Amino acid sequence: MATKFLFIYLPYISLGIFILGVLYQFWRWARTPVPLRIVIAPAPQTRRGIALRLIGDALWFPSLFKADKLLWAGGFLFHVFLWLVILRHLRYFLYPVPGWVEAIQTAGLYAGYLIPIPLAFLLARRLIFERALYISILGDFFALFLLLAISLSGILLQVFFRTYIVDVKALILGLIYFQPAISDYHWLFALHFVLIMVLLIYFPFGKLMHSGGLFFSSTRNQRANFEKRFVNPWDFPVAYNVQNLFPPEKYRETLKGMREGKKE
């Protein structure tokens, strides 16, 4: 029963939470209006320029590079390795395996071996640097420990406790085609699998949503076309009380004060 829950129900539940959660967050952001133009100069003036800048932001984090080279190196390596590892795992999901997935297997393998290094650095800096420690919250450590646990269990599965690949592929393809086929798995594989499910469940509700959020960020996705009037969707009329301005008695007071030499 436990096996059935872990390998059949949990994957569907967590994937459902992941997809619905991410869509919910996107919907929440998308429906909230953008009242003001808050570009940060220098900003591109064309949509094309904005698209290129967002792609750049997502791929190599230029703002972070300007801010902190060491942190950039850690973050950049982590994300590159993460993508390689994810793409490498596609071979369990696709049948037949496409050529390009075959082609990155070696790179993905080494990325998998190396990924704990940037993760450990990102964790260590939160504990060592006093500013980073001050701002770190539970969620930051949770995400880092979770990713570390996933990557270390993955490495152990690769090196010491080789899993029977055919079983894994049968499991995943079975899930995809709604014909679940479970066999006996090593407990370490079960751990690796469940931790990924936990990651999927956690993803929409924590800081990991920064991945999608970047594209909604007004300071990054707005154009610097100041000639065009920016219309606030919830703009409301305001009354400027002209009567309030320069009331005659105040005028007389000031003039009187000036005559008596009180001014300046």
Place this chain on the structure above:
Amino acid sequence: MKVPVPIPAIKIGSAGHQVCHPAKAKDMVKIDLPKERPPDWKEAMLKKMAEVLDKYRSVRLFLDICVKCGACADKCQFFLGTGDPKNMPVARADLLRKVYKRYFTLGGKLWGRANESAELNETVLKDWYVYFYQCSQCRRCSVFCPYGIDTAEITMAAREIMAAAGVATKYVTEVVAKVYDTGNNLGIWAPAWKDNCAFLEEDLKDTEGLDIKFPVDAVGAEVLLIPPSADNFVNTNTMIGYAKMFHAAGISWTTSTYCNEGGNFGLFLNYANLKKINNRIIEAARQLQVKKIYWGE
């Protein structure tokens, strides 16, 4: 990244004593804000917070996606100057983020403190009042944030929320009230403004022998100049610079006593005041039938 001053070690609470004076009731009334903090201030602030979250995508998004990487931490001049950790942009935003998490996210409602959320109470409000009025909304941090998180948006939201419950500083509210009274931030009355301009004309004639005008409320001029009011009063050399330039180029210009200030302190309070103050620029331009509007420096 070269920083002109050494990055200070964290000194908790080292800037906590630098508190702005609270607003006066007479100013608050003038700018359509509650005179004082009502007994149900907490509900008023949470109501305003819900409204702000529904109106500004930036606020909601920036509260959601910060990863606490700390890239902004040593970029704020107020942190560099004081070493108070709550002056790190990320920690400043956290003051608002914790309350947001407590009342507006599932995690905060379910897990409370474990999710780093905080009840809105006197202590939190005091921190808000101190540290959101120690942010100059300069947006330097957002240049370095990988997601462009703009602390100025957070600060503006927090100030708007506080203002809705009658919490604001004396300086800002006084300035906004002065704009409604006199047309500018320094509270220079129309006669005094004209007088200062006449004084500058005489001064130029006496010292340099130049016959240059400083027109006020001249209908039909080509350019309406909206200078900061300090140019008329303190930075008079700058004002002389404009006048000489217009004179040399032969462009007719004027200032307006209805609107002689470009700086808009409504930005530091709330949207309604921001818009009101800006609208008067257009009104002044229409009254004076000018063709172009120029900001002063």
Place this chain on the structure above:
Amino acid sequence: MDFLEIPYPLHICDLTWDLIKRGALKIDKEANDSLLVTYHDPCNIARAAGYFQPPRNIIRATCNNFIEMHPDTILEKTYCCGGGGGLLADEIMEIRLAGGKPRAEACRATGANYLATICAICKANLPEVMKHHRVNCEVGGVHDLLARALVLK
């Protein structure tokens, strides 16, 4: 706003720089020779509007001695003077002086004796900051420099 020729406000530096470019103003640069000028980008004019070059152009056109501060403290990376955002209140003078410190030190490093800027708040706060941090530098506007250098007779 359709009654205006240009339906949005322009900055006065646009006009001045345009006039200088066209040669409409006669300028004697030597009038500013006693000054070593540096330029402070005000936060929002720089970061929100991307308005970097016109004031610099005017300074270069009116002064012989212009020096930039360290590249990490100008343009979009500029520091606040310490008094913006409604902080220009006397009761929090300590914060204003502390916030102005990076700008004061960056200015000291250049050895400039005139810090030009185009923001009234900066012009109000920076003199206090310079005095407090003992940087011997006058703070003033860009058009002040033009006023000195403009030949009208």
